[in-house]
Amino acid sequence: MKKYTMALSAGLMALSPLAAVADSDDPIVIPIHNWSSQIVMSNVVGQIFEQMGLNVEYVTTDSQAVYESVRLGDVTLELEVWEGAFGASFRAALEKGGIVDVGDHNAVTREDWWYPMWTKDACPGLPSWEALNDCAALFATAETGDKGRYLDGPVDWLKHGKERVEALNMNFEVINAGSAAALWAEIGSAEADKRPIVVFNWTPNFAEAVWPGEFVEFPVWVDGCDKDPAVGPNPNALYDCGNPANGYLKKAAWEGMEAKWPDAYAVLERISFTNPQIAAMAKLVDVDELEPNEAAEVWLEENQAVWSGWLNG
């Protein structure tokens, strides 16, 4: 703890003569959502800012509504903008103005049909989607009859599971969960008797550490698969490809941040987490059961080499 504080102050000493305008004393407001990696990452960045002598405050917000708050300046920045999940809200806010794109993390995001490893024992042909379709009966439940059940994310995540089943003529019925928690509960209940299950999931995510698993390999994503029926294996249907396997993970900020906290903004621009780093942060909370602020301290201590580079540019 002491060690990294000293290192941080040393880094700052080096930085301070360069800073022409001092950052404002007003707190930088960092939003917290309801998944671990984002919470820890926010705490890590918050603690870096605090060591720079800035004031930081955390607020809990909805992960979609936050872009509106950033735009208005109620919230200063957002550290995890997922292409798949929040791309639409982020772009909408960009168009309205007030929010800026502060660049990408060195990480890819992916979201698609996914199964926990024990499923593969029952259906060895996986991860190919054709093999999955041949095993459809394994995934049947009382309500779906002899069709397999695919558990999609909440309807408002707009993941087009139904369309894909139709486009690829799969023997599956799509059921929508009402929340992420509902998805985990189903996986958890399937784990008890190692029942085969296929659900919507994404990476980076805590679930990888708890339940090892794989994504189903659908026909590779081609641009236009969601707009032009001719693209993809089925010439008459949309959504006949898997989702892009390398979506972006961005940082966003309120447009007034650069003027108000120039040093913090410069650091934010340089901040870039990788997939393994994000998974490690989530693991500290989800598996090791640390509190987010403690997890952030541990992470900072263990990864000095990573973040000292962000400080000095």
Place this chain on the structure above:
Amino acid sequence: MADLTTNSASSVVLMTRIKAGYGLIVFAIGLTLLQYAGALPTWLHRLPDAAVPPFADWLNAIFNFVKDDLGLLTLTRFLTEGLEVLLDTTANLLFGKRRWPNLGPIPWSAIAATAAVVGYYLGGWRIAALAGGTFVWTALIGQWDIAMQTMSVLVVAAPLAFAIGLGLGILAWKSPGFDAVLRPILSVLQTLPFFTYLLPAVIFFKVGPTAGAVATIVYAIPPMILMTTLGLQKVSPEIVEAGKMSGCTRWQMLRHVYIPAARTEILVGVNQVIMLCLAMVVLTAFIGMPGLGAKLLAMMGSFKIGRSFEIGVTIVLLAVTLDRMSKAWVVKLPEHFERGTSFWVRHRFLLLALAAFVGFTLIAQVVPILSEVGRKQSWSQGKEIDNLIKGFLAIEAVQAVTGSIRYVLNIWVLNPFREFLLSIPMPAFVMLIAGAAVLIAGRREAWLAAAFFGLVALTGWWDRSIITLYSVLSAVFIAILLGVPIGVIAARKEKRAKAVLLVCDTAQTFPSFIYLIPAIMLFGITATSVVMSILIFSMVPLVRYTIEGLRNVPAEMTEAAEMSGATRMQKLVNVQLPLALPTMAVGFNQAIMFAFFMVIIAAFIGTQDLGQELQRTLAGTDLGKNFVLGICVTLMALTFDMVIMKWAEEKKRRLGLG
């Protein structure tokens, strides 16, 4: 037996009512049969989209006008700043947020000790142990900071709700005109789904604790108003006379005569305010309220059932503590001392509390564990509870039982019932409701019921409303099958009744979100899970009011039955249950209201009803749609409320109980 009072004139009215009721129902059945035969034009089955007025757009236009052109937003943002100062102060004192007055955080041991002294003052050792124990548990389990984040908002919201409620209650008591306007608004507020409070709170009062506080206040005010008005109306004329004779001014009358005389009702209102504030702890987390609720949602998002369960226990303990303390306050009569009693004796509890507070604050400076319990010192058993639950689910017998319940309920009961309700043409459904309302309540209720359901149809959310209603009806039906027998058995012995009522209290304050996860793990993402999670919640009032109703049957009646040689069963069926029925109806009504509340939460399991749409609006800014959806729920809930309450009143009157 009490129908003897009916005279011939009212029996004619009754006859036409019955005729009208059955006529409507027969007509509705005819329409439905036509639909099945395929002879009904589609525009009679469902309102065509073109005929649906764009309520949401109109409402949005109105909201925008009020918000921007009339400057409401400027006003509320101004109020937000004031509220923020209050919240920042309590936040600094309770968990050390860096704000004025920069004194906090108060050590946990000081708060626990003070709570114990206050508990002792109000209700003796038992409440002292409960109050002190709750805070000690919170600290040891490692939740002190988040619990204080919650409390920092509640200690602002509850007094504000109390003050506003008291003020409006006094106004409503003074002016019958104001009362007439206020009452329908209160009924709507009490049935409006909480998601509908949340979005305006965010838009007008900024995401975060301020919006959380405002939503909590709005949610907690109605019972305070109602209890204040009720209490003031009940003040006996003799007391008022005495006040007037001693020459009180109007203000003195209010301050020294009316309010002290209505003390009991007002304090019951305070108790209600506290309980409703705690009920909002988890729900306000959706709009950025920090604390226990936010932590609970984060825990559920990463599938940590054990930890979320512990947070649930903390919330229940806090609720039970505050509930018991405020109830003890209701019962406790003001103390009067003999003239000449020293200051120290008169204020001994205040001084003791102060001493405990200062003492522990000072000691905590030297003994750090009394000021803060770190995570590694905490006693959290989250992982162990998780393993326990997983172990339970892995038991073969459990899986077999839940599997068959799920199969029978889903395939044979719930899904066919839903399909049936959806197959009824919209006009036939409205007629069925109106027909039932005529038969059960009366003409006025029938017209209103038809108007309410007609409005629901006009909003264009008919199918989703019917699915919502279907979940509510299925759950309440099963709740009656289970809850009434439990109530009957519990009411036989005083001790058993007390134990069951305690379970009811706990089930009611335990955050309903936590039920969802076990429900899904047992029954999958299906209609059965939805119904089960509503069931737990709506069984509580049924059990409670059944016990209440049976206990309050006049002793003469049961004695008379015993003397005429009735068996226990005969006594129950012929004497006790009929007399308890009006009270049980109130419980039934509450069960339906609770079910309408919970069905919205059940959207997190996965439903296709209004709750799902409401949940979706929360992430956006579409206030109009949010409001229309909320009103659909309210209209349906109000219909049931109106019809059942009218029936219960009528029955009570005829039984000579009211």
